[in-house]
Amino acid sequence: MPGTAVSAAPAAGLWRRRWVRLLAVAVGVVGAAVVGLRGRLPDPREFLAALTGAGYGWVVLAVLLQAVSLAAFALQQWRLLDALGVRLRRGRVVAISLARTALSISLPAGAAVSTGYAIREYERAGAPREMAAASAVVSGLASMGGLALLYVGGGAVVLVRAPGGWDWRPLAVVAALGGLTALAVLAGRRQPRRRAVGPVAGPDVSGGVVRRHVRALLVSARQAWRAGAKLRVRDWAAAVGYAAVNWAADLLCLAAAALALHLPVGVTALAGIYLGVQIVRQVPLTPGGVGVIDTALVAGLTASGATAVSAAAAVLVYRMLSCWLLIPVGGIAGLTLRGDRAVSRV
Numbered sequence: 001m002p003g004t005a006v007s008a009a010p011a012a013g014l015w016r017r018r019w020v021r022l023l024a025v026a027v028g029v030v031g032a033a034v035v036g037l038r039g040r041l042p043d044p045r046e047f048l049a050a051l052t053g054a055g056y057g058w059v060v061l062a063v064l065l066q067a068v069s070l071a072a073f074a075l076q077q078w079r080l081l082d083a084l085g086v087r088l089r090r091g092r093v094v095a096i097s098l099a100r101t102a103l104s105i106s107l108p109a110g111a112a113v114s115t116g117y118a119i120r121e122y123e124r125a126g127a128p129r130e131m132a133a134a135s136a137v138v139s140g141l142a143s144m145g146g147l148a149l150l151y152v153g154g155g156a157v158v159l160v161r162a163p164g165g166w167d168w169r170p171l172a173v174v175a176a177l178g179g180l181t182a183l184a185v186l187a188g189r190r191q192p193r194r195r196a197v198g199p200v201a202g203p204d205v206s207g208g209v210v211r212r213h214v215r216a217l218l219v220s221a222r223q224a225w226r227a228g229a230k231l232r233v234r235d236w237a238a239a240v241g242y243a244a245v246n247w248a249a250d251l252l253c254l255a256a257a258a259l260a261l262h263l264p265v266g267v268t269a270l271a272g273i274y275l276g277v278q279i280v281r282q283v284p285l286t287p288g289g290v291g292v293i294d295t296a297l298v299a300g301l302t303a304s305g306a307t308a309v310s311a312a313a314a315v316l317v318y319r320m321l322s323c324w325l326l327i328p329v330g331g332i333a334g335l336t337l338r339g340d341r342a343v344s345r346v
Contacts (some may be wrong), residue, residue, distance in 0.1 A: 006021065010316060011175065020028065024176055045227065051313050051316070051317075052186075053262075054261055054313070054317070055258045055259065055260045055261075055262070056260070057258045057260075058256045058257070058260035059256070059257070059317060061252045062257050062317065062318070062321055063254035065250075065252045065253040065256055066249070066253045066321040066322055068245070068249040069100070069245075069246050069247075069249035069250045069322075070097070070098070070246075070326075071094075071252065072242045072243075072245040072246040072249060073097055073101070073242070073243075073246045074090075074093055074094040074097040074098075075090075075242055076137065076139060076142065076238075076239055076242035076243060076246070077093050077096070077097055077118075077139060078090050078093040079094065079235070079238050079239065079242065080135040080138055080142075080231075080235070080239055081131070081135050081152045083231055083232070083235040083238075084127075084131045084134055084135060084231070085131065085223075086122065086126070086127040086128075086131050086132075086135075088122070088125050088126075088127070091338070092125060094333075095333040095334075095336055096118055096121045096333075096337065097332075098326070098329055098330040099121075099330045099333045099334035099337060100114040100115075100117050100118045100330070101114070101326055101329070101330050102326055102328075102329070102330020102331055102333075102334065103326045103330070103334075105115055105323050105326060105327065106327050107341055110266075113142070115136045117194065118132070118135075118136055119132045119133055120132075121337065122135065135322065138236070138239060139239065139243075140244070142236070142239035142240045142243045143243045143246075143247075145239075145240040145243060146240055146241075146242070146243025146244035146245075146246060146247050147243070147247050147275075147278060149240070149244045149247075150244065150247050150248060150251070150275060150277060181225045181273060187335060194345050212287045230345070241285075251270075251271060251274045252345045253318060253321060253322060254270065254274055254297075254314075254318045254322075255267060255270050257315075257317040257318040257321075258301070258306075258314045259271060260314065260317060261310045261311075261313050261314040261317070262310065263301060263305075263306040263310055263314055264304075264305045264306060264312065265301060265304045265305060265306055266304075269304045270304075272300075273297065273300035273301065273304065276296070276300065277296045277297055277300065278294050280292060280293065281293055293319070294315055294319060297311075297315045297318070298311045298312050298315050301314065301315070320343035
C-alpha cells in the first residue's frame with residue numbers, strides 16, 4: 001500500500017537515530033568507567049588469570065539472582081499500579097522497568113530522570129498522572145523500606161554473633177525514616193475526610209510562569225500523596241516485600257560473584273560491605289556510581305582478606321551483571337516501547 005511505503009522510510013530513519021543515541025550513551029558510559037577505574041585495577045595478566053579461574057557455576061547463579069532482582073522490581077511496579085486501579089500488561093511494565101533502570105545507572109541524576117521517564121510512560125499507557133506519580137513515590141518509599149529490612153536483619157545477625165560490636169545509630173536512622181513515612185501516610189489518609197468530597201482543584205493559572213509551574217507541581221504532588229496514602233496495608237507490605245527481594249537478590253548476586261572468584265570473605269562481612277556501599281550509592285557523584293562504587297567494593301573486600309586481583313575480578317563480574325549489561329538491555333526495551341507507540345500511530 002502507498003501509505004505503508006511512505007511511513008516506512010521515516011520509521012526506519014527514526015530507528016537509526018535511536019540506535020545512534022543508544023550507542024553514544026554506551027560509549028559515554030564506557031569512557032566514564034575507563035576514567036573512573038584508571039589506575040585502580042591490578043595487572044591485566046593477573047586479572048585475566050583470576051577471571052579464567054572463576055567458578056562459572058557461581059557466575060551462572062549470579063546471573064539468575066540478578067534476573068530475580070530485576071523481576072522483583074518489575075513485579076513491584078505492576079502490583080502498585082494494579083492496586084491503584086491502573087491495568088497494564090506485565091510485559092509492558094517489565095520493559096518500562098528495564099528502560100528506567102538503564103537510565104538510572106547511565107545518566108547524571110539518573111534516579112530523577114528514571115522516575116520522570118516511568119511516570120511519562122505510565123501516562124502514555126493510559127494511567128492518570130496522579131496514579132503514575134503515586135506509584136513512583138510509593139516505589140521509592142518501599143525501596144527504602146526494603147533496604148531498611150536488610151539493615152535490620154543484618155544488625156540482628158551482628159548482634160547475635162558479636163553483642164559488643166553492635167552500633168544502634170544506623171537502626172535509629174532507619175526507625176526515624178520509617179516513623180516519618182508512617183506519619184505521612186496517616187496524614188494522607190486523614191486529609192480527604194476533613195475536606196469536602198469532590199475533585200481536587202487544578203493549578204491556579206494566575207501569576208507568572210514560575211509561580212504557575214510551582215503551583216502545578218504542588219497540586220500534582222498532593223494528588224500523588226493522597227493516591228498513595230489510600231493504598232491498603234497489604235499493598236504497602238507487598239511493595240516493601242518486593243523491594244526487600246530486589247535488594248537481597250542483588251546482595252546474593254555479589255556473594256555469588258565473590259564465591260566464583262574464591263574470595264575468603266564471610267557472608268556477614270560481605271553483607272556489611274554491601275550495605276555500607278549502598279550509603280555511598282545514594283550520593284550521585286558519577287552516573288551509575290562509576291569508579292565510586294567499584295572502588296568502595298574493592299576496598300571493602302581487600303580489607304576483609306581478599307587479594308586486590310580477586311576482589312577486582314569479583315567486583316567486575318558483579319558490576320557487569322548489575323550495571324553494565326543492563327544499559328544495552330534497558331536501551332533495547334526503551335526502543336521497543338517507542339517502536340510499539342510508532343506502530344500504534346500508523
